[in-house]
Amino acid sequence: MEVAEVRTTSAGPDSPRAAAFSTVGLPAAQRLEKWEAYNASALVALACRTINGAPLEATERNLWLPHVEVAQVTGTPHVVERTARQIDRHPSRAVVLYLAMAGEAFFYHDDGVRVLKPGQAVLCDADVPFVRGFAQGLTELVLKVPRPVFDGLSEGTALRTPRVFDIAGPAGAGGHGYALARRLRSMVRGEAGEDRQLLERELLGLLRTMVCGARAGDTRSQLHAAQAFVERDLTDRNLSAARIAAGIGISERQLSRIFSEHGGVARWITDRRLDRAKAMLAAGDDRLSIGEVSHECGFASQSYFARVFKQRFAMTPLEFVRGARS
Template identity: 45%
Template sequence: MSEPHEEQLIHPRTLHFTTRGIAPVSRVHMWEHHNARALIPLDIHTIDESPLQAREINVHLPNLGLAQVNGSPQIVERSESFISDNPKDAVAIYFATRGDAFFFHRGGNESLKPGQAIMYDTDLPFTRGFAHGLEELVLTIPRVVYRELTGAESLREPVVFPFGSGSQATAHALAKLVRSTVAPHADGSAPPTPVDPGTERCLLDLISSLVVHRQAGKGPCYVTAAKDYVERHLADPDLSAHEVAAAVGISPRHLARAFAEAGLTLREHIRNRRLDRAWELLTSPEGDDLALGELAPRLGFSSHNYFSRAFRNRFDMTPRRARQQLRAASH
């Protein structure tokens, strides 16, 4: 019998840019040059006479482009004539993490604040402005990939959506996965970090789910989004499968099936994460001033007795013993 095929890790192409060390008079030109080859061609202008400050990390996967961008106040645009000379043939999602921004397009204008994202066709004219600078994550999706994921040729209008901790789970999970994929490449002096092929598949599935809310074939990434939602609501004693499924955008039955494919149940995952968090609090300085009786309600358990039994079954010791063990070890 042949050995099961193991997928090879992706070795992404990574690029780094910084204006540090570049003469002020050349910075805008070099910034435009970098974006043209690494992200999206842009016509860029500074707002005042201050020298441009900018930094960018790019990670190119086989089907997607990811970036983390930081910069001082500036205006970037793609006019009809500029697009004609510099087509990109892609859809982009910009996740604003710092700094307010405006986005002018044919149909009007949008205002973005940190925690909001905008998705738009890069070959439709737009102007973006950052009066106080910017920090954002960017995801570029080639048009052929976007078509395969969504069945649509393009976006005619921008789509603005929140991705912060209180937002829809799929959007939050997508932004979080973009950030975690780019982060290991922040050190330009280190060799590129290999990427699990499952990471790109999950990014693609989350994009598809975000755009068209398809349910079929997205089990692993619905589990990722559900786990992310659970992590942000561990303290809620009323956290339920119906609530998590609604946040992810699928039915409770479909979510249960997705978790079953991963070898666990949602209920088990919630309980285990609460117990893991209890262990962290009991065995770290963070929980020194926390009374044992406060743990159960703080972590969403219905009663202290149930919490104590579950903790003992999981860790083979009582919560009190776990705390005593840490204190004995620290002396």
């Protein structure tokens, strides 16, 4: 098999090493071979075939941290298989978390078939054969963790069969899974900073909490999960500390503790709403009134919005709009 070229970049000595590859623009007859070669060198070796005979259009972006690997994969409809022969030739010695962002997929394993929808994730041992199919194409995030690292963080939780998580649901795993997905997405977009050690600790802390339960996570993981929960439900005027705590599986007291350095839970929610409202007002969309912006950002009333906006930015929303448009 020909080894695909890997285009790598690195912003600095402490930043993650990055690579990217796409079949778009390659001769149709070479696409599957080069896609397989790239994945074998950059992530997990897989056999690939298209469903309808159309040339595969797929793109992958990869980041390498000290121990774990991160990727974002997009592609047109196709099927991939991790065969016993590939495992023998290209052992991964890792577990892999696939987080579906778009496109329904099936996951076939020796213990059965699972259908994964966007907002779900599957965690599996990459050295056990499986087949995955994407009839609608896919967009997914991937986290690859060496098995010794996973064994250490999972606190003895064995991965005998694949595990499926709802990363967009209201349950505790959903809150941490959602936070993990947001963090992975920001990383592949280059928005997560350059401290490789810190990024890896955050990812592993969130994964540990997903696998073992919220109380096993460290406070940083709980904070990221809570902040992600807030971002997801920011426009809901009924968003409360009790709901956030229940959503990520911790007590209200613990939630208050982890937000103590950020002015408290209510302050954090208000500030995030104000940030969003200010951005909307600055965008100058004449179709939205100040009252509609207030409603869209989850404020209980326009008068309350105006009051806290002035407290934060030393001007009323109307004064800000006039200044932004002058």
